[in-house]
Every structure is written in structure tokens, then in C-alpha cells.
Amino acid sequence: MARLSYLKALQRALADEMARxxxxxVLGEDIGVGVNNVTTGLLAKHGPQRVVDTPLSEQAFTSFxxxxxxxxxxxxxxxxxxxxxxxxxxxIANQAHKFSLMTGGQAKVPVTYFVPGSxxxxxxxxxxxxxxxxxxxxxxxxxxxxxxxxxxxxxFLTAIRDDDPVVxxxxxxxxxxxxxxxxxxxxxxxxxxxxxxxxxxxxxxxxVGHLVQAALDVAEQLSDQISVEVxxxxxxxxxxxxxxxxxxxxxxxxxxxxxxNRMCGIGAEILAVAAEEMRLAVPPRRVTRPDGAVLPFAxxxxxxxxxxRDQLLxxxxxxxxxxx
Amino acid sequence: MSTDEDLYRTMRxxxxxxxxxxELVHSGEIVGGIHPYIGQEAIAAGVCAALRDxxxxxxxxxxxxxxxAKGSDPVRMLAELTGRSTGLNKGRGGSMHAADFxxxxxxxxxxxxxxxxxxxxxxxxxxxxxxDRVAVSFFGDGAVNQGVLLETFNLAALWRLxxxxxxxxxxxxxxxxIEQGVAGSITARAAAFGMPxxxxxxxxxxxxxxxxxxxxxxxxxGGGPSFLECTAYRFDAHxxxxxxxxxxxxxxxxxxxxxxxxxxxxxGARLPEGAxxxxxxxxxxxxxxxxxxxxxxxxxxxAGALDHLYATGLRGRNGIGLFEGVx
Ligand SMILES: Cc1ncc(C[n+]2csc(CCOP(=O)(O)OP(=O)(O)O)c2C)c(N)n1
Numbered sequence: 001m002a003r004l005s006y007l008k009a010l011q012r013a014l015a016d017e018m019a020r021x022x023x024x025x026v027l028g029e030d031i032g033v034g035v036n037n038v039t040t041g042l043l044a045k046h047g048p049q050r051v052v053d054t055p056l057s058e059q060a061f062t063s064f065x066x067x068x069x070x071x072x073x074x075x076x077x078x079x080x081x082x083x084x085x086x087x088x089x090x091x092i093a094n095q096a097h098k099f100s101l102m103t104g105g106q107a108k109v110p111v112t113y114f115v116p117g118s119x120x121x122x123x124x125x126x127x128x129x130x131x132x133x134x135x136x137x138x139x140x141x142x143x144x145x146x147x148x149x150x151x152x153x154x155x156f157l158t159a160i161r162d163d164d165p166v167v168x169x170x171x172x173x174x175x176x177x178x179x180x181x182x183x184x185x186x187x188x189x190x191x192x193x194x195x196x197x198x199x200x201x202x203x204x205x206x207x208v209g210h211l212v213q214a215a216l217d218v219a220e221q222l223s224d225q226i227s228v229e230v231x232x233x234x235x236x237x238x239x240x241x242x243x244x245x246x247x248x249x250x251x252x253x254x255x256x257x258x259x260x261n262r263m264c265g266i267g268a269e270i271l272a273v274a275a276e277e278m279r280l281a282v283p284p285r286r287v288t289r290p291d292g293a294v295l296p297f298a299x300x301x302x303x304x305x306x307x308x309r310d311q312l313l314x315x316x317x318x319x320x321x322x323x324x
Numbered sequence: 325m326s327t328d329e330d331l332y333r334t335m336r337x338x339x340x341x342x343x344x345x346x347e348l349v350h351s352g353e354i355v356g357g358i359h360p361y362i363g364q365e366a367i368a369a370g371v372c373a374a375l376r377d378x379x380x381x382x383x384x385x386x387x388x389x390x391x392x393a394k395g396s397d398p399v400r401m402l403a404e405l406t407g408r409s410t411g412l413n414k415g416r417g418g419s420m421h422a423a424d425f426x427x428x429x430x431x432x433x434x435x436x437x438x439x440x441x442x443x444x445x446x447x448x449x450x451x452x453x454x455x456d457r458v459a460v461s462f463f464g465d466g467a468v469n470q471g472v473l474l475e476t477f478n479l480a481a482l483w484r485l486x487x488x489x490x491x492x493x494x495x496x497x498x499x500x501x502i503e504q505g506v507a508g509s510i511t512a513r514a515a516a517f518g519m520p521x522x523x524x525x526x527x528x529x530x531x532x533x534x535x536x537x538x539x540x541x542x543x544x545x546g547g548g549p550s551f552l553e554c555t556a557y558r559f560d561a562h563x564x565x566x567x568x569x570x571x572x573x574x575x576x577x578x579x580x581x582x583x584x585x586x587x588x589x590x591x592g593a594r595l596p597e598g599a600x601x602x603x604x605x606x607x608x609x610x611x612x613x614x615x616x617x618x619x620x621x622x623x624x625x626x627a628g629a630l631d632h633l634y635a636t637g638l639r640g641r642n643g644i645g646l647f648e649g650v651x
Contacts, residue, residue: 049452063441063445064444067449091441103423140633
């Protein structure tokens with residue numbers, strides 16, 4: 001067993017994939033020196049033809065990657081901040097994602113869009129603190145949010161090897177997570193397969209990204225009263241509905257905790273599918289950011305908008321107590 | 325090098341393809357309409373005459389000419405426009421997305437200015453694999469105001485990539501005139517990024533071909549990107565539905581003057597006695613076959629509406645309960 005941090009896991013995944021497959025290249029801002037610590041060392045190893053420091057031209061380099069992918073490469077793009085995805089929504093959702101269908105299957109676009117540090121990074125305020133994963137899941141772009149070091153490694157590997165465009169969000173709140181892992185056992189993790197981090201019989205908590213840690217804490221805290229099952233979907237699109245159904249059909253109770261906006265968020269979709277298709281004993285709940293929220297700067301305000309552990313704890317207790 | 329006959333044949337093919345397609349729009353066989361390329365044929369024909377099969381192009385919403393000139397089969401192309409499963413894109417793309425990867429055609433594109441960065445990325449991939457392939461991006465004068473295209477000029481010039489940007493300046497972006505839409509000159513914008521930028525007469529296929537050939541040769545030799553502005557006149561409406569909107573923005577005299585210099589006549593006049601009529605007859609036969617093939621071809625099976633959504637074959641849910649015991 002060795003201690004592996006989430007950030008190191010990402011770095012290792014990219015390094016391993018670049019060493020394994022020479023079609024893999026990485027593009028982004030300040031990646032030569034590796035300001036986000038994921039691309040560290042890659043420039044020295046692979047040179048500027050595979051580790052490309054781009055000008056500040058997100059829209060151009062995002063579709064540039066599409067063209068390179070159509071021509072046979074497997075580009076990974078590192079975005080410095082999550083809100084840059086708003087800038088390139090056209091290039092991802094309207095171009096890369098649509099190529100395969102619109103060409104009748106002639107084209108594939110194996111690009112990975114990677115955001116190392118999504119969500120609130122204390123004090124970065126309104127334009128640097130979004131988690132726009134729901135937008136991509138909505139349009140059907142494969143969307144991945146790993147919560148642990150081994151999943152970060154495995155899902156990044158899978159994203160790069162996938163023949164479709166994939167967006168991978170590494171929540172800022174997860175970057176420092178460390179785990180004891182068997183390095184030899186690290187390997188690809190399939191898309192669309194969730195993970196039960198803790199088994200339970202009373203309430204299913206679906207937690208996205210860094211909130212998996214919060215859900216595990218809450219489950220532990222409540223362990224003498226309520227048996228909480230913690231389900232981590234790992235990929236938001238495709239979503240592991242069968243895995244969730246197995247959990248909800250057992251517990252009959254569901255709480256979703258998701259650090260993105262409530263209205264039309266991924267939490268809403270999870271509740272809707274559970275209500276339509278699973279055996280819920282009582283109405284489900286979700287803990288999210290408010291509708292249409294913009295993250296405020298001041299620490300107290302920032303925290304007031306993000307889902308908190310005590311909110312989750314209360315929601316779990318309420319769902320547990322409620323009856324039809 | 326392409327001959328005068330080759331250039332004329334391509335132009336005639338585009339012209340008749342479009343005329344037949346417009347008929348099919350009016351008869352309802354083509355749903356949604358098309359953006360006719362009539363009047364601009366010399367540009368596609370001239371530029372593509374300078375290209376090889378393995379070179380890449382990206383095209384626009386007005387893309388039929390580029391796709392045909394690059395060598396796609398007009399028969400399967402017309403089947404695509406009529407939404408048939410025998411079409412180039414199996415009926416999934418239609419007029420605005422016609423693509424043929426076997427000929428390096430990365431597709432027409434419904435978003436103005438979107439193809440530039442894609443072509444440039446393909447040019448980069450070509451360099452990385454050590455080939456001398458080039459990429460061409462076609463776009464209109466309206467596209468030069470798209471930020472992504474300007475960002476792309478920077479990348480292409482900075483990294484000296486073998487890409488040729490071809491701006492077809494037909495004076496209008498839908499109804500917006502070039503005077504209303506573009507500050508400064510189009511070529512000056514490209515030149516500002518340090519790439520050679522010239523303007524040619526887009527009604528003269530030879531002139532376009534020669535300018536393109538020079539730019540393509542420079543690209544193949546590692547000389548970086550080039551920019552070609554081709555002046556043109558769009559003979560017809562922006563789109564086949566324009567008449568329904570009853571918009572008027574071009575004076576009759578202007579349209580008549582624009583149409584009076586027909587690129588097919590410019591090129592046709594260069595052919596030896598009798599050659600033009602022979603080519604016309606040849607093209608006519610191809611289009612008769614294309615129309616018959618398109619109309620005889622089966623419509624795609626609705627059950628496959630989302631086939632090809634993912635290259636990996638992933639299937640989403642249909643909005644119908646999946647789990648046993650539910651519904
Ligand atoms: C980014 C974008 N804006 C607007 C439109 C709607 N639109 C389609 S074609 C067009 C005009 C394009 O003009 P130009 O680039 O000069 O090409 P032309 O039609 O003259 O060939 C517009 C505004 C679009 N498809 N994409």
C-alpha cells in the first residue's frame with residue numbers, strides 16, 4: 001500500500017497514458033511548467049509537440065483539438081478554471097459532441113476536457129467557482145466527476161481512451177484527498193458504473209464528487225441511529241441508474257447531495273428518475289446550491305451557498321423519520 | 325494540374341446539382357431548404373483543384389460546392405439532402421452537415437466560423453504525423469467577425485501550420501452588407517497575424533486555382549498558413565426560404581449586374597469548340613441518376629434515430645422506464 005493523493009493520481013494517469021499511447025497529447029494554458037500540478041514533468045519528457053502551451057484562446061484550441069482528434073490524435077485539454085467551459089460550450093456541445101451522429105458515424109472525436117479544480121476554491125468568487133457538469137450531462141456529453149484518488153486515476157485513463165468527447169471535473173475539494181492504494185491495482189474504471197462507498201439499509205445518499213467525503217462523514221456520525229448507504233455515481237453521464245436502483249430499492253429512501261445549482265441540476269434528474277422508476281418509500285430530498293446561484297466572495301457567504309454537512313445530516317434524518 | 329475542362333466540369337456539376345436541389349426543395353423532397361452556392365462555383369472548383377484527396381477541408385452552411393469539388397459522389401450527396409439512408413451521412417446530416425471523411429471532408433457546418441479551428445487542428449495533426457497534407461477552411465465574409473476564427477488565425481500563424489483560409493466575400497452576411505459588417509479590410513486582418521493574404525477574382529476559376537496552388541505549396545513546404553479572399557456574387561437568395569420572409573435588401577439592378585458575369589461563362593469561354601456542350605451533357609446524366617437514386621432510396625428507419633450518437637455505441641435512455649417491475 002502506498003499513499004496517493006488525488007492530484008498525484010491525475011498526474012500519474014496522464015503521464016501513464018502519454019507514455020502508453022503517442023497519439024495522446026495535452027493542450028492548455030501554462031501546462032508546460034504545470035501550474036495546476038497535473039502536467040508537471042511532461043514537457044521535459046515529451047517535448048512541445050505533445051505538451052502544447054496554448055495562447056489564451058479557449059474557443060480556438062478547443063475546436064483545434066476536435067480537428068486533431070478527427071485526424072487521429074487523442075488530445076487532452078486542461079482548462080484552468082471551470083467557467084471556461086461556458087466559453088467553449090459551442091465547441092464541445094455543438095461541434096465535438098455532434099460530429100458522430102451528424103456524419104452518420106463517419107467521425108469520432110476522442111478529446112478529453114479536463115478541469116483540475118472545479119467548484120469553490122475559497123475566495124475565488126463568482127466567475128471561478130462553478131461546477132457546470134449538469135450542462136454537459138444534459139446535452140449528453142460524457143461527464144465524469146471522480147471522488148477518490150483511485151477513481152481519479154482510473155476514470156481519467158478511461159476518458160482518454162474513450163472514442164467520444166469526455167469532460168472530467170476534478171472538484172477543488174477533492175484535490176487534497178489522500179488514500180492508501182495498491183499502486184499495482186490501479187487501472188481503468190469504466191464510465192457509467194457507480195460505486196457504493198459504504199453499505200447501509202435505511203437511506204441512500206447519492207453524493208457527487210468531493211461531497212462523497214461529506215456523505216461518508218455524515219453516515220459515520222449517524223451510524224448508531226441510521227444505516228446510510230453512500231452511492232457515488234462517479235460518472236454523471238452515462239449515469240449508473242441500475243446501480244442506484246439496486247440501492248434505492250433496498251433502502252426506499254433517497255437523499256442527493258450535489259454542489260451545483262438546484263434548478264435543472266443533476267440532483268433534480270436523480271430525484272426524477274428515482275420517483276419514476278424506483279421503489280421509494282417516502283419523498284426524496286436533495287441538498288444543493290440554491291437556484292441559479294452565483295458563488296459570493298466572502299467566506300461566510302460562500303459557505304452559505306454550498307451544501308453543508310449539517311444540511312445533509314438534517315435531510316437524512318428527516319427522510320428517515322418521514323413516512324407516507 | 326487541373327485542366328480548363330476539369331475546372332468547368334466541377335463548376336457545372338455544382339451549378340446543376342444546386343439547380344436540381346432547388347427543384348427538390350420546391351417539390352418538398354428536400355425538407356428545410358438549402359443555401360445555394362450558385363455564382364460562387366469558381367471558388368470551390370479552383371481551390372479544390374489545388375488539393376489532393378488526403379487533404380482536409382471544412383465547409384460552411386453553403387457547403388455543397390466545396391463537398392462536390394473535393395470529390396464526393398454527387399449521387400450520395402443528393403441522397404443526403406433528401407434525408408435518405410443511402411446518403412453520405414446516412415441521412416443524419418442533410419445539407420448543412422454533409423461530410424465525407426473518405427475524401428477529407430470534415431463537413432459543412434451550421435455555425436458561422438466554426439470550421440477554421442477544426443481545419444487548423446487537422447493541419448497540426450498532419451504535421452505531427454510527418455505528412456505534407458494541408459487543410460483548407462472555407463468561410464464567408466460574415467465569419468471574419470467571429471472571435472474563434474480570429475483566435476484561430478493566431479494559432480495557425482504562431483505554429484506555422486499548413487492551413488489555407490478561404491474567405492468567400494459575396495458582399496453579404498445574410499442581409500448585412502460588408503460595409504455594415506466589417507471594419508477595415510478582410511485581408512488586413514489576416515495579414516496582421518503575419519500570414520500572406522491576397523484577394524482574387526472569385527468568378528475566375530483559373531485565378532483562384534493558381535492563388536490556391538501557391539498557398540498550398542507554401543503550406544506543404546512548411547511555410548505556414550495563407551489567406552485567400554475571393555470576391556464573388558451570390559446569385560440567389562441567402563436561403564431557399566428567403567422569399568417567404570419577403571425581405572428585400574438587394575436592388576434588382578445590383579442582382580442583374582452581379583449575375584451578368586457568370587463564372588461558368590468565364591470558364592466556359594476558355595474551352596475548345598464543342599467541349600462545353602459535351603461536359604454539360606455528361607453532368608446532366610450524372611444528375612439525372614442522382615435525382616432518381618435519391619428519390620428511390622429508402623428513408624432511414626425511425627428506430628435508429630439515435631444511431632451513431634456516440635462513436636463508442638453508447639445508448640442513452642429513451643424516457644421509458646427501464647427497471648423491472650416499474651410501469
Ligand atoms: C455563429 C453564427 N451566427 C449566426 C448564424 C446564422 N447565420 C447563418 S448563415 C449567416 C450569414 C453568414 O454570412 P457569411 O459568413 O458571409 O456567409 P454567406 O452566407 O455569405 O455564404 C448567419 C448570420 C450562424 N449560423 N452562426
